[in-house]
Amino acid sequence: MKILKIAFNGGALTKRKGIEKAPESIEKGLKEFYLNENGISPGFSFENVNIDNYNNEESHNIIEKKASEESGKNKFVLALGGDHSITYSCFKGFAVDKENPGLIIFDAHPDCENNFFPPTHEDFVKVLVRKKIIKPENIILIGLRNWHSKEKEFMEREKIKRFTMKQLFSDGLQESMDYIMELARQFSELYVSIDIDVIDPGFAPGTGYPEPGGLSVREIIYSIQRLKLLKNFRMADIVEVNPDKDNNRMTSKIAAKIIMELYNKNE
Numbered sequence: 547m548k549i550l551k552i553a554f555n556g557g558a559l560t561k562r563k564g565i566e567k568a569p570e571s572i573e574k575g576l577k578e579f580y581l582n583e584n585g586i587s588p589g590f591s592f593e594n595v596n597i598d599n600y601n602n603e604e605s606h607n608i609i610e611k612k613a614s615e616e617s618g619k620n621k622f623v624l625a626l627g628g629d630h631s632i633t634y635s636c637f638k639g640f641a642v643d644k645e646n647p648g649l650i651i652f653d654a655h656p657d658c659e660n661n662f663f664p665p666t667h668e669d670f671v672k673v674l675v676r677k678k679i680i681k682p683e684n685i686i687l688i689g690l691r692n693w694h695s696k697e698k699e700f701m702e703r704e705k706i707k708r709f710t711m712k713q714l715f716s717d718g719l720q721e722s723m724d725y726i727m728e729l730a731r732q733f734s735e736l737y738v739s740i741d742i743d744v745i746d747p748g749f750a751p752g753t754g755y756p757e758p759g760g761l762s763v764r765e766i767i768y769s770i771q772r773l774k775l776l777k778n779f780r781m782a783d784i785v786e787v788n789p790d791k792d793n794n795r796m797t798s799k800i801a802a803k804i805i806m807e808l809y810n811k812n813e
């Protein structure tokens with residue numbers, strides 16, 4: 547698996563300090579696993595993406611170019627952030643020349659607050675839609691549980707698909723994933739973004755905006771093990787881990803575990 551280490555914190559506003567340490571910390575966490583739950587020993591090839599945390603515009607250009615090149619060369623690419631704004635440039639690079647790409651985002655928040663450019667980690671979804679980089683109906687948000695009324699209006703108006711924590715709990719995760727798989731199969735290519743704050747902070751405290759009432763670690767693993775069966779699933783990212791806020795490195799280790807389970811033997 548090709549892994550791009552993107553130690554970018556420039557889109558995290560007041561929460562930036564510490565996010566830049568995540569790629570190293572997660573890479574270290576990966577060394578503590580042997581086989582994944584499919585009994586496979588994954589191979590990883592890491593590459594540092596040279597961003598500048600004091601030049602957001604330039605950094606986004608570098609990330610976009612890298613995502614485009616690497617997704618053209620590899621069957622599967624993982625971007626390791628960094629704050630959630632990297633999904634903007636990663637997806638933009640990934641989507642080049644693709645007919646009908648789709649984006650699944652696991653996140654406690656919808657990230658549709660403002661329309662800043664370059665986007666921050668609070669508004670990159672809105673900017674992706676406004677810049678017409680993706681059709682809004684090809685965005686699926688999973689795990690939402692805290693949002694502003696203006697974000698709610700935007701998501702409703704743009705018909706962005708949503709699976710809130712409340713819905714996932716009442717409909718059942720397995721049934722919801724059946725439906726999500728059906729939706730995702732219709733995309734020409736699939737990109738999956740995982741904001742670590744989708745997981746309950748009781749499990750994963752090392753993040754900027756902890757939101758109670760999230761997915762358990764087993765529930766995110768289950769979701770990933772389902773999604774990786776899709777042949778059109780070509781790129782993913784894991785973002786918003788902050789080692790400075792972590793407890794016993796557990797959040798980094800959970801991110802590493804997710805990478806283990808993302809690994810597909812057909813890569």
Ligand SMILES: [Mn+2]
Binds near residue numbers: 654741
């Ligand atoms: Mn979030």
